[in-house]
Amino acid sequence: MAQGRVVFIGAGPGDPDLITVKGRKALASADVVLFTDSLVSEDLVAAAKPGAEIHRSAGMDLEAQEAIFVAAFQAGKTVARVHTGDPSVFGATQEQVEILKRHGIPFEVIPGVSSFQAASAALKKEFTIPEVTQTVILTRAEGRTPMPDGEKMADLARHQATLCIYLSAGLAKKVQAECLQGGYPPETPCAVVYKVSWPDEKLYSCTLATLAETVAKEKVEKHALLIVSPALKDGHKTKSKLYDKTFTHGYRKGES
Ligand SMILES: C[S@@+](CC[C@H](N)C(=O)[O-])C[C@H]1O[C@@H](n2cnc3c(N)ncnc32)[C@H](O)[C@@H]1O
Structure with a gap:
C-alpha cells in the first residue's frame, strides 16, 4: 500500500x-x-x-x-x-x-501567490520604492485575535512602510485611527482591494483620511486587503541602484 x-x-x-x-x-x-x-x-x-x-x-x-x-x-x-x-x-x-x-x-x-502580491499586480504598483519605503509589513488589525506586544497597528505605522492589512475590512475605522496615531499623514495613499483576481474584483483608491469612509461607502465587509503606503503615490522619480549606469555589482561593471 x-x-x-x-x-x-x-x-x-x-x-x-x-x-x-x-x-x-x-x-x-x-x-x-x-x-x-x-x-x-x-x-x-x-x-x-x-x-x-x-x-x-x-x-x-x-x-x-x-x-x-x-x-x-x-x-x-x-x-x-x-x-x-x-x-x-x-x-x-x-x-x-x-x-x-x-x-x-x-x-x-x-507555496502560492499571496493576495498582497496579487494586489500589487492588480494595482500595478510596486510596494518597495527606493528612498520612499523598502519594507512591506503583512499584518491584521486587532479584533477577536489579540496582537502580540509591539505589533499594534500604531506601532507598525511608525515605520511608515507599506502596510498590507489582512482580515480587517470590518475594522477599517480602527485601522485608520491607529495608522494616523502611529504617524502616517492623513494624505497617505491607500487601496481597498476586494477579491483580487476574481471575476468580481474591485479596487478602490483613497487616502488614509478617507479609508474607513471608502470601505463603508463601497460596502466592503470581507475578502479584502487594506493597503496603506507612500509607495502607492503616482510618479515616484527615485530609482534603484540595480540598473544605475554608474553602479557596479556582481553582474555588471558601472561606468565611472
Ligand atoms: C485567512 S486569510 C488567508 C490569506 C492567504 N493565505 C493569502 O496569502 O492571501 C484571508 C484574508 O486574506 C485576504 N485575501 C485572501 N484572498 C484575497 C483576495 N483574493 N482579495 C483580497 N484579499 C484577499 C483577505 O484579507 C482575507 O480576509
Whole structure:
C-alpha cells in the first residue's frame, strides 16, 4: 500500500491560473482534497482527479480535519490541503502541522501567490520604492485575535512602510485611527482591494483620511486587503541602484 501523506498547497488569490504548476500537479494527483471553500475557487478544485474525495473546510473545526487526515493516512491516500493565497500568511497551517506530526503523517508545503502580491499586480504598483519605503509589513488589525506586544497597528505605522492589512475590512475605522496615531499623514495613499483576481474584483483608491469612509461607502465587509503606503503615490522619480549606469555589482561593471 502507498504511504499516506498530506500536501499543503497555496491556491493563490482566486484566479485558478494563479496556482503554481507544482501545486496544480499535486492537486490533480491527490486522492482526497480538503479545500478552504471560502476563498478557493471551485474551478480550481475541478482540476482534482476524477473520483477524488472532496471536502470543504470552511464549516469544519480542526478535529474534523484531523479525522480526514488520519483516515486518509491509514488508507495510504494523499490529501491535498488547499489553502487560499500562500499558506505562510494567516493560513492556520501550523496547527494542522502539529496534528500531522503527532500522528507521524508525512507532509510537504507548496507555496502560492499571496493576495498582497496579487494586489500589487492588480494595482500595478510596486510596494518597495527606493528612498520612499523598502519594507512591506503583512499584518491584521486587532479584533477577536489579540496582537502580540509591539505589533499594534500604531506601532507598525511608525515605520511608515507599506502596510498590507489582512482580515480587517470590518475594522477599517480602527485601522485608520491607529495608522494616523502611529504617524502616517492623513494624505497617505491607500487601496481597498476586494477579491483580487476574481471575476468580481474591485479596487478602490483613497487616502488614509478617507479609508474607513471608502470601505463603508463601497460596502466592503470581507475578502479584502487594506493597503496603506507612500509607495502607492503616482510618479515616484527615485530609482534603484540595480540598473544605475554608474553602479557596479556582481553582474555588471558601472561606468565611472
Ligand atoms: C485567512 S486569510 C488567508 C490569506 C492567504 N493565505 C493569502 O496569502 O492571501 C484571508 C484574508 O486574506 C485576504 N485575501 C485572501 N484572498 C484575497 C483576495 N483574493 N482579495 C483580497 N484579499 C484577499 C483577505 O484579507 C482575507 O480576509
